[in-house]
Amino acid sequence: MRATEVAMxxxxxxxxxxxxxxxxxxxxxxxxxxLAEHQRGQFSIVEGLNGAALNGAAADH
Structure with a gap:
């Protein structure tokens, strides 16, 4: 998604x-x-991220 789409x-x-x-x-x-930025301005959730977090960091990262 682009930042404009996320903002909306x-x-x-x-x-x-x-x-x-x-x-x-x-x-x-x-x-x-x-998140990952695959192309300039195109953001997506990191593949394999399960939504859990430890101390503010991605758990699977």
Whole structure:
């Protein structure tokens, strides 16, 4: 999904500032191992992630 799509799914208004806030959050989730960015701007959940977390990190990572 793109940051705009995620923002809309979260109920954020479709304005540049709010989309950028969501994009920043998505980038943080990449750093934590929860998301992957396969192409520039295309975010997805990391394959094999089961939704459980230990101390804020992906359990299967």
């Amino acid at each position: 799914a979260l109920g954020e208004p479709d304005i540049h500032k709010r989309v950028e806030v969501v994009r920043t959050r998505l980038k943080r989730l990449i750093d934590k191992g929860w």
